[in-house]
Amino acid sequence: MSITEERTNNVIGQRMLRREDPALLTGEAKFVNDLVIPGALHLAVLRSPYAHARIVSIDVSDAASMPGVVAVYTGKDLHSTWAAPMPCAWPVTPDMKNPAHYPLAIDKACYVGDGVAAVLATSETASRDALDAIDVVYEPLPAVIDLEDALSDRVIIHDAIGTNKSYTWNLKVESAEGAVDQAFKNAAYTVSERYIQQRLIPMAMEPRAVAAVPQPFGGDVTLYSATQVPHILKVMTAITLGIPEHQMRVVAPSVGGGFGSKLDVYAEELLCVALARKHGAPVRWVEERSENTQATIHGRGQIQNIELAADKDGKLTAVRVRLIGDMGAYLQLVTPGVPLLGAFLYGGVYHLPQAYDFSCTSVFTTMTPTDAYRGAGRPEATYAIEVAMDALARTMGIDPYELRKRNYIQKEQFYDATGNHVGYTAFHGLNYDSGDHLAAAEKAMQHANYAGIRKQQKTQNVPGARKRLGIGMTSYFEMCGLAPSRVLASLNYGAGGWESATVRVLPTSKVQVVTGTSPHGQGHETSWAMIAAEKLGVAPEDVDVLHSDTAIAPLGLDTYGSRSLAVGGVAIAGACDKVIDKARLIAAHQLECAAEDLQFDKGTFSVKGSPDKAVPIAAIAFAAFTAHNLPDGVEPNLEAQYTHDPKNFSWPFGTHICVVEIDTETGKVDVLKYVAVDDCGNQINPLIVEGQVHGGVVQGMAQALYEEAVYDKDGNLKTSNLAEYLVPAACDVPPITTDFTVTPSTTNQLGVKGIGEAGTIGAASAVMNAVIDALSGLGITKLDMPASPNNVWKAIQSVQGGK
Amino acid sequence: MIPAAFDYKRAGSADEAIALIGQYGDEAKFLAGGHSLIPLMKLRLAQPTVLVDIGRVKDLSYVKDAGDHIAIGALTRHMDVEKSPVLAQHVPLLAHAASHVGDAQVRHRGTIGGSIAHADPASDLPATTLALGATYVVQGPKGKREIAAKDFYKGFLESALAADEMLVEIKVPKMNGAGWSFQKFNRRAQDWAIVGVAAWRNNGTSGVALVNMGSTPVLASAVSTALSKGASVADAAAHAADDAEPQGDLNASVEYRTHLAKVLVRRALEEASK
Known part of the structure; x- marks a missing residue:
């Protein structure tokens, strides 16, 4: 049943070119840095070169006397300017530890890139030159970059809270006490897997940029920012700076991408507003690319332990998940909530009884804070369940698609006994609005020529083959359309949806x-x-x-x-x-x-x-x-x-299939084919939908094959520019086949769901399943992302004894 | 992304450029296509106080048939090397290698002389001209001198160029129908090579050079020696890294790089032997 209204004008569904x-x-198009603002002063931020260091002293006198420099501020100078620390809107548990976080560090720098001083000057170049003249004496402290090391509290990062653990959040759903343990005890098959979600840098095409313009009379301030969230930013700026909210106006002009990294309230936004008010002049800050890699949030950063229990037919009987989440040095706007957004999805698209045990413990490290990055929690969850499903299929010796078919939530399960569409109420109590996983999967199978590839593997993947063929799939559910306000309340989020x-x-x-x-x-x-x-x-x-x-x-x-x-x-x-x-x-x-x-x-x-x-x-x-x-x-x-206010999340779904060929001599993975069959309900503009899938798939594929924010043991980011942080370019993108099934949402009048994150949610696991499929004949059943040539070669060496 | 302050001088001729660089000394740098120097300046890893722009010295952009060799002006852009019919006929390995430099925008700005003078072991053209036995013509206050490619590279980003000298021409022997191959292994198409190989073979003689296998472009002499003694391609390729001292980095450990060099040299020799 669809409640979609009869169409009156046939505009919806057309492939209209974007007017933008x-x-x-x-x-x-005018971005923040294109705005002509007479008399603007330029802000530059001096950042800690140490991952963890006490600030012993800061001498700004040389910098302050340089030509063009108007003022130089330290964290201590501005401490009294802040009415409140920088905001975290998602205190996920009542006892969550949230260290006070100010726009400039006061006593201690807690990651490379933590701001320690700010220069205001009459030109951008003068502000930049002055940074080199500020003399900071640091007392370096040990870096903490390993999550399990962080949990040991060997080195405490925030003295005031006395531990590196921020919180533990649990979601245990059992039909009866002990149901999970019992299921694992009775299981015919179990798998226990450990995955690393490496840190990723969102790398929006436009780095951040801010301009704060005080109005001449009355105290009003207009804040221009390259942000995804002008409304949230307005409220939070008012609270943090103690400005009456009606005197704050926030404008996001043309904004060059965000992927979640601009869903935040940043130090530089608050610094620009505070200093514009203090000096009675506009203040502008434009982020440099290398600065962006350290001063703008990172994504992912989890260690995932997942265990599946299944009966003799491979039907899932329980799922147990233990996560460690890397918060980075501080909690940004929704940092602690990111793992929770995935917490409901570790059962995937499968019919699971009430035997689910999820727990996430999140820790501070001396690295750039993490926060929402395209998919936020859901790509991680999908990756874990989907790669684990392949492991289960290997354990059972059956085809991974066959295993999925035995477990999919069936189309009929969205209807009650009398044939009314009521959605599927999952083990955790949330209702999936609509779905038909098998239909999407079958369509993807046809596009990918799954049976043909399996056949080809038999002749190609012989011992000693220079090129091995692999095929991998992912079926996903995306919990999106954030969000029903009452559900957000139950998750302790600080706003509605x-x-x-x-x-x-x-x-x-x-x-x-x-x-x-x-x-x-x-x-x-x-x-x-x-x-x-x-x-x-x-x-x-x-x-x-x-x-x-x-x-x-x-x-x-x-x-x-x-x-x-x-x-x-x-x-x-x-x-x-x-x-x-x-x-x-x-x-x-x-x-x-x-x-x-x-x-x-x-x-x-x-x-x-x-x-x-x-x-x-x-x-x-x-x-x-x-x-x-x-x-x-x-x-x-x-x-x-x-x-x-939506009654429900929307639950897009689909199946992605990836075909790879791996050069066993060099370890290089070539993606030969990528098929995405997505179902986002009714489509307003299919051209835009396809574009979202393309971009999302490439971003997910990038996690699987290219991208990783690498830190050395001293907490230095080694991938701080686009030569070292490997964002794939157009010529690195394989052919992508997009197709769709249309199962309208029943919880909104347009019958629509979301599509912005689907590609990212499906791609990383589809690619990695294909890679492992290609290599499993050599005895490789596990590989961390990214599957770089070096990593793949190393894995092959390890099973072939270095031959 | 904002470089430190510097002065800018534009030279109209090679003589003027050399006079300017002599005047400002060690702190001055030539600016040609700018595709190596400018990124380093933006990161403030290079902070020259004077840039001598030689980009408008027109008489240094050419590809000429000079009998037994091809003469290439130092300011010839990569795209012009790639598209040169003279090179396609006589030194196809070099034209092909130039097509692998960066992306199209880089190839329209960057110059062959700039790439060689920068002496980056990870760049494609220093190793390729080394494999081809090129000679570099440099000009200083006292006139011109020639330096063989094998004597030019002294260390990481260091060459035999004196501070007041400028590379003006690259002389590349004609290949006379030799088989050749250029293997560039990287993760993204437009990147520097993780390992690259430029190779040619002709009637018992050969030249093999490696990209990014040490602090300088590396001539894999051991491979050519083995071939000249009648070794098979596979056996010769096993010597690929004998003359190299590779470093490990984010993309490749020392072991992996060494292994890649052997695989790629073997593939290059197989292709060059066809």
């Missing part, structure tokens, strides 16, 4: 959509216009989308967690409904009929059964504007605001 692209592609929209039909019938989402590459302007055009029966070109300025769109919770369409897009549809409801009253008044007797189709109200009695919404809009002849009690103007 001409400005972006011609360089006309709603989204707001205002739809305004102007007197000349042009439409303004005001959204609380904050696009930074997703094409919201195009897609949101399509939704409003479809609902109101106008041309998409007649719809303008306003966003990312808290003065224009005051209500919103921004863009992350594949939420924008499933929450924000649905809010726009809801606002359109309210507009149509109001217009209907005016139309009924004009046509002298009852509102219930009117139908609305292709932008026109007409009397049911008398199609000649009709009035277009354009005429209604003008009538609402002149207000010459409105029904009693109806306010002038055609505008409505609607806030959508």
Whole structure:
């Protein structure tokens, strides 16, 4: 059953080119650093070269006297400026340890890149040169870069909390006490696996950039930032600096990607606002690329221990997970919550009884703080269950697809006994809105020629073969559309998960959509216009989308967690409904009929059964504007605001299959083919959906084959530029086949789910399963990411005795 | 990404460039395509106080047939080396190797002379010209002198160029129909090689040089010696790393790099022997 409304205008579903692209592609789009701000001072931040060191003294006198330098500040100088430490919005447990974190370190630097002093100067170059003249005396302390070493508390990073452990969070669901232990005891097959989710650097194309502009009178401040979250940033800046919230305005101009790294409140944003107020002048800061690798959050960073229990047929009977999460040196905005976002997904897309035991312990280390990175918790979970499923299939000696088929939640399980679609209530109590895993998997199998590849392997993967062939699959569920506010409350998150929209039909019938989402590459302007055009029966070109300025769109919770369409897009549809409801009253008044007797189709109200009695919404809009002849009690103007708080997460799903060939002499992995069959429900713009899948797949594949933030034992980041941190480029991307099944969501009126993170969630495990599949004939059943040539070669050497 | 302050001087000719570099001494650097120097300056790993821009010295960009060898002006861009019909005919190994340098943008800016003078062991063209037995013509205040490629590379980013000398021409012997191969092994297409091999074979003679197998480009003499004594390709390739002192880094341990050199030299010789 789908509750999708009958389409009136056929805009939804078209492959429309993105209206954002001409400005972006011609360089006309304005990013923070493009803004012309007369009289702006430039901020530069001196960063600790030590992973862990006491700050003995800072001498700024030479720097302060350099030409162009206006002021130099240390953490001590600014301590009294902060009304509160930097925010962490997700205290996941009541006893979670959260060390006070200020924009500049005061006594101690806790990672390489921790800010220790700030220079304000009249030019960017002068501010940069002055950094070299600041003399800091450090007392170096031991670095802590290993998570298990961190847990031992051998070296305490934050003296005030006395331990490196931040929290332990448990999710144990048992049908009866001891069900998990019992299941493992009775299991016909078990596997116990340990995986490392290496640290990743989000590496948005535009590094961060900030400009704070104080208004001349009254104390108002406008903060321009390359952020995903202008609304959250506004609230948090007000709280941290003690500024009345109504005096803060935050604008995110064109923003060049984020992948979660701009879902945060950063030291430099607070420094710019504080110093702009102090000096009564605009203050601008632009991050350098190498600085970005240290001063902007990292992603992933987990040690995962997962155990599966299965019966003699391979049906899962229990899952046990023990995680150690790397928080880095401090908790940023949602750092501690990231592992929790995956906590519900370690059972994968499988029918699992109530025998689930998840526990995550998170620790501080002397490395850059981690936080949400595309998928946030869910790629990690999917990786663990999907790579473990392959291990289970190997243990049982059956095909990994056969094992999955025996365990998939079946399509029928989304219906009750009388055939009503009720969704699938999982062992943990959350309801999966809709799904058909087998259909997506079958489609992927056909595209990948799974049987053909298996056959080819038999002739190709012979002893001594120079090139071995591998095929791997992943079936995933993505918990996205963050989020039902009540569920967030149960997870102790510090805000709701709603989204707001205002739809305004102007007197000349042009439409303004005001959204609380904050696009930074997703094409919201195009897609949101399509939704409003479809609902109101106008041309998409007649719809303008306003966003990312808290003065224009005051209500919103921004863009992350594949939420924008499933929450924000649905809010726009809801606002359109309210507009149509109001217009209907005016139309009924004009046509002298009852509102219930009117139908609305292709932008026109007409009397049911008398199609000649009709009035277009354009005429209604003008009538609402002149207000010459409105029904009693109806306010002038055609505008409505609607806030959508989702009843449920949305649960996109799909199957990805990867085919690789491995050169056994060099260890190099070539991806021959990648198939992604995703189901995100109804699609607003399939062109944008495909783009999201492409980008996500490449990012997930990059974790499997290329990327890793490498620290040495002293806590120095060895991959601090794009020559050393290997983000794959266009020519490194293999052919990607995208296809879709469409199982509409039943919990929102558009029938939509999210797609922003799906590729990343599916890809890393699909690629690694293919790599291990290729090598398993040599006796290799385990390989850490990234499967670099050196790592693969080493693994082959280890099983062949160095031959 | 903001370099330290420096002065900028533009030279209109080689003579002017040499005079300027002599005037400013050790702290001055030539700027050609800028694709090695500028990144180091942005990271403040290099902080020259004067840049002498030789990018507009026009008479140093050419590829000429000079009888037994091809003469290439030092300021010839990689793309012009790659696309040169003269090189395609007489030194196809060099033209092909140039097509592997960086990406298209880099190849349109970077110059062969800049790459060689920078003496980066991980760059493709120093090793390739070394394998081909090239001679470098350098010009100083007292005129020109020639340095054989095998005598040019002195250490990591160090060459036989004096501080007041400038590389002006690369003389590459014609290959006379020799079989050849260029093997570049890397993780991303546009990166420096983890290990690279430039090789040619012709009637019992051969030249093999290695990219990124030590602090300088490495001439794998032991391989050529073995071949000249009649060793098989596989046996000769086992000597690939005899003359190398590879370093370990994020992409390759010393052991792996050594192994790669042997595999790639074998593959190169197989291809060059076809």
